[in-house]
Amino acid sequence: MRYLPLTASDRAEMLARIGVAEIDALYADVPADELLVELPDLPRARGEMEVERIMSRMAAKNLTASAAPFFCGAGAYKHHVPATVDHLIQRSEFLTSYTPYQPEITQGTLQVLFEFQTQVANLLGMEVANASMYDGSTGTGEAVLMAHRITKRRKAVLSGGLHPHYAEVVATLSKMASDAVVRMAPDVGGGEDLLEQIDKETSCVVVQSPDVFGRIVDLAPIAEKAHAVGALLVAVVTEVVALGAIEPPGPQGADIVVAEGQSLGNPLGFGGPYVGLFATRSKYVRQMPGRLCGETVDAEGKRGFVLTLSTREQHIRREKATSNICTNAGLCATAFSMHLTLLGEAGLSRMAALNHEAAIEVAEALAQVPGVEVLNDTFFNEFTVKLPGDATALVEKLARDEGILAGVPVSRLLPGAGLDDLLLVAVTECSTADDRAALVAAISEAL
Amino acid sequence: MLNDKGRSTRSETTDEADMTASTFTGAKALDVEEALIFEIGRAEVTGVDLPAPKGAKSRLGAHARKAPLDLPGLAEPEAVRHYVRLSRKNYSIDAGLYPLGSCTMKHNPRLNEKMARLPGFSDVHPLQPVGTVEGALDVVAEVGRWLVELTGMAAVAMSPKAGAHGELAGMMAIKAALQARGLDKPVVLVPESAHGTNPASAALIGFEVRPIPARADGTVRVEDVRAAIDDRVGALMLTNPNTCGIFEPEVAEIAAAIHEAGGYFYADGANFNAIVGKVRPGDFGVDAMHINLHKTFSTPHGGGGPGAGPVVLSERLAAFAPLPFVRMEKGRPVLVEDASQTRAGETPYGRLTAFHGQMGMFTRALAYMLSHGSDGLRQASEDAVLSANYVRACLEDLMTLPFPDHPSMHEVLFDDRFLEGTGVTTLDFAKAMIDEGYHPMTMYFPLVVHGAMLIEPTESESKASLDLFVATLRDLTLAAKAGDTDRFTRAPRFAPRRRLDETRAARAPKLKWEKPVAAE
Ligand SMILES: Cc1ncc(COP(=O)(O)O)c(C=O)c1O
Numbered sequence: 016m017r018y019l020p021l022t023a024s025d026r027a028e029m030l031a032r033i034g035v036a037e038i039d040a041l042y043a044d045v046p047a048d049e050l051l052v053e054l055p056d057l058p059r060a061r062g063e064m065e066v067e068r069i070m071s072r073m074a075a076k077n078l079t080a081s082a083a084p085f086f087c088g089a090g091a092y093k094h095h096v097p098a099t100v101d102h103l104i105q106r107s108e109f110l111t112s113y114t115p116y117q118p119e120i121t122q123g124t125l126q127v128l129f130e131f132q133t134q135v136a137n138l139l140g141m142e143v144a145n146a147s148m149y150d151g152s153t154g155t156g157e158a159v160l161m162a163h164r165i166t167k168r169r170k171a172v173l174s175g176g177l178h179p180h181y182a183e184v185v186a187t188l189s190k191m192a193s194d195a196v197v198r199m200a201p202d203v204g205g206g207e208d209l210l211e212q213i214d215k216e217t218s219c220v221v222v223q224s225p226d227v228f229g230r231i232v233d234l235a236p237i238a239e240k241a242h243a244v245g246a247l248l249v250a251v252v253t254e255v256v257a258l259g260a261i262e263p264p265g266p267q268g269a270d271i272v273v274a275e276g277q278s279l280g281n282p283l284g285f286g287g288p289y290v291g292l293f294a295t296r297s298k299y300v301r302q303m304p305g306r307l308c309g310e311t312v313d314a315e316g317k318r319g320f321v322l323t324l325s326t327r328e329q330h331i332r333r334e335k336a337t338s339n340i341c342t343n344a345g346l347c348a349t350a351f352s353m354h355l356t357l358l359g360e361a362g363l364s365r366m367a368a369l370n371h372e373a374a375i376e377v378a379e380a381l382a383q384v385p386g387v388e389v390l391n392d393t394f395f396n397e398f399t400v401k402l403p404g405d406a407t408a409l410v411e412k413l414a415r416d417e418g419i420l421a422g423v424p425v426s427r428l429l430p431g432a433g434l435d436d437l438l439l440v441a442v443t444e445c446s447t448a449d450d451r452a453a454l455v456a457a458i459s460e461a462l
Numbered sequence: 463m464l465n466d467k468g469r470s471t472r473s474e475t476t477d478e479a480d481m482t483a484s485t486f487t488g489a490k491a492l493d494v495e496e497a498l499i500f501e502i503g504r505a506e507v508t509g510v511d512l513p514a515p516k517g518a519k520s521r522l523g524a525h526a527r528k529a530p531l532d533l534p535g536l537a538e539p540e541a542v543r544h545y546v547r548l549s550r551k552n553y554s555i556d557a558g559l560y561p562l563g564s565c566t567m568k569h570n571p572r573l574n575e576k577m578a579r580l581p582g583f584s585d586v587h588p589l590q591p592v593g594t595v596e597g598a599l600d601v602v603a604e605v606g607r608w609l610v611e612l613t614g615m616a617a618v619a620m621s622p623k624a625g626a627h628g629e630l631a632g633m634m635a636i637k638a639a640l641q642a643r644g645l646d647k648p649v650v651l652v653p654e655s656a657h658g659t660n661p662a663s664a665a666l667i668g669f670e671v672r673p674i675p676a677r678a679d680g681t682v683r684v685e686d687v688r689a690a691i692d693d694r695v696g697a698l699m700l701t702n703p704n705t706c707g708i709f710e711p712e713v714a715e716i717a718a719a720i721h722e723a724g725g726y727f728y729a730d731g732a733n734f735n736a737i738v739g740k741v742r743p744g745d746f747g748v749d750a751m752h753i754n755l756h757k758t759f760s761t762p763h764g765g766g767g768p769g770a771g772p773v774v775l776s777e778r779l780a781a782f783a784p785l786p787f788v789r790m791e792k793g794r795p796v797l798v799e800d801a802s803q804t805r806a807g808e809t810p811y812g813r814l815t816a817f818h819g820q821m822g823m824f825t826r827a828l829a830y831m832l833s834h835g836s837d838g839l840r841q842a843s844e845d846a847v848l849s850a851n852y853v854r855a856c857l858e859d860l861m862t863l864p865f866p867d868h869p870s871m872h873e874v875l876f877d878d879r880f881l882e883g884t885g886v887t888t889l890d891f892a893k894a895m896i897d898e899g900y901h902p903m904t905m906y907f908p909l910v911v912h913g914a915m916l917i918e919p920t921e922s923e924s925k926a927s928l929d930l931f932v933a934t935l936r937d938l939t940l941a942a943k944a945g946d947t948d949r950f951t952r953a954p955r956f957a958p959r960r961r962l963d964e965t966r967a968a969r970a971p972k973l974k975w976e977k978p979v980a981a982e
Contacts, residue, residue, distance in 0.1 A: 120551070
């Protein structure tokens, strides 16, 4: 087996040094009748070439985003990631190191985390960010728990514009923890009366902008109402590239901001691993979940970085910890940070403008198709289209017949909600003018 | 002078002043100082060429951004240099033995990386029509099949994002099962030796944690579990092999005891890598167990993540598995994403995360599984156990074993009694290992042992590598006992940084870069 350096004679020598006759003597604490004699009923070892062959065949069964005019979003976005990023994250020293528990020999990871935290805080317009969560959805669950700790209340109000998977994650966690959740109906029209729901029992109100239907939400009045009754505003961003173009949640009054960072540095990857961005106000830092990297000095006075404020965390506080998270999304955060460093503010702004422009082009063209209605007044790179028929049927037909991935039917996220005629269309810088024209032509033809 | 291993010997003391001498740049040969991107980047620079937008129209409403973001950019060569320089300040498995107990720093095959990057896996959207991602669903189903087979369990929930998330997933299944039976059993028994995530996961969803003491031999006894059980106990969380590196001899009896009391047995599977192909957790009564794919199945740790923590479930819990899951029908994978798609007997308790889990880790783990096969997986476990016991045999005369009565599994635990009276602590000892070119072992965990040093060499080390490691620890131990305290308390001296002031970091936290206030 190519991954195992020990030879038969090494093993024999080592057993002799230990003073046992055979390996199973070391499994002496396992009840004899539980020790397997037969190997598990699974295939035997294979060479590299064979494994490649098997897995390539599996991969070939999938229609890849780059092979098709591609318009899927709904919380996962296709953006162009510079080749440099994937090269750099495969540096052994980033890829194959552990959590930086020994700071003297992990300054590389630690400095990247410090830079990441700063980039995230600046991007979201917040005072402090942590070193990442698993993803945006689990980060949202953690944000609600954090708000409960801060306000000592246990009711969350979720906007109907929140990504339904995120809402379900919060609902599941809340149900299990016996906390209350008010989940607003899907807010397709943008007219929900969220403010009505915020009362003196409310710990936090969770609002996504741009929301799952693509609309850009004015967070300031919601923050104002929440603060008036002692509740917090948790703002959620599932497409961080939008922040190259729109005002970040911080200045609008958000107390906790959670974002999905996949758009920068990370591939679609069928849904994971992604990276959760998590930021808040300095005064709440001790209630934050997750790792934090901080600046300090070493014994010679040189600047260095360490994991800090760990008295919040499970390895110290155990059942009283602010979260159970341990392993986070380190390498995905590293990729995010690298991509954002390459872009810089200038590149991010330009990327955002390209997305917005391409989305406007498609929205305007689709609005001309008879029977098709674009529901958004505002949007960044994704919007909701009302079709004269079933969106799933259309998407499947276009995938099958035209090789076009036309978007995400709303019913995929909200089955049984009577929204079967709605389609989410996301347009990024990766689409070409031909792709966009092909989508519009295919939809007009299919209807 | 070099010894026969090519290392400079201690007897020829290098002039400390030379080693610590400062240079004009602050850099030392290959160890180059690197500033922060905020100090070297500029707002107008970008390392990405994008076409100019026409920018005539806006649908942003009143929300267009006006303020700058303070995000500096670097041109591509600057960015490459920045990150390559930073990378060189990190220790890594690729560069050396990384004996971090409980963390399983084994070799990360590059075939895994290549497979994960096949566009058919990396460039597919989680919400594409399911007919266009059958190969991706095959991967999810196939990894699940291997896990179920290797653990002897009934089902698996694939979506948890790491070990701790798997604990949460499993404890939620237990809570759902208790609720379905109309039982109010809010207490979970957790041994003191457990990893911090265990009590934290249980507490997150409202379970009360009741600790069970560890016995003097490092194991949990069924009589202690029985004594702790009452009507309110709904579950037990036990790590097996445990965090002291011992296979719990009474685990089957312990499982039976919690089952008799109407409760469930959650096993922390972080140490599954010692027993793959040797013992099946299903055979010792486990109801739920997470598997850290980033430990046992070699997906890289990436400086702290990402991982993946699928949870295998017993017959008693399988029905409660969270959404989404993949069901095989007539040999083809069917994705169940919503309660409306479930069948009789499927009562998912909810959703843990957006989308379907850590696909990028599944592809890597599958490449590892297919490469090893059942025979290679068993051999890997045996080699891991052999290596840990070899290290133990070579060190037990000098270092102190808190639990000498049980063989070790894949990791060996020492305590700090051998350092008594030397003025050297576990921390000092660890830092001196850095000067010898090693990443230290896990320190001060598990908490039940004073000054714990948990060494997990893994199956990836050659005998020569283990021998050098052992010789180094012997040399350090002898030096500590001989009173060479400086070598420890002043360590590390040769790392990119000397010891860092953690108290200062926590007292006045500086968690992000701030523009220096311009001097008058
Ligand atoms: C024994 C044990 N349990 C649980 C965990 C948590 O796993 P993860 O870090 O993947 O969340 C770890 C590792 O960190 C561990 O060592």
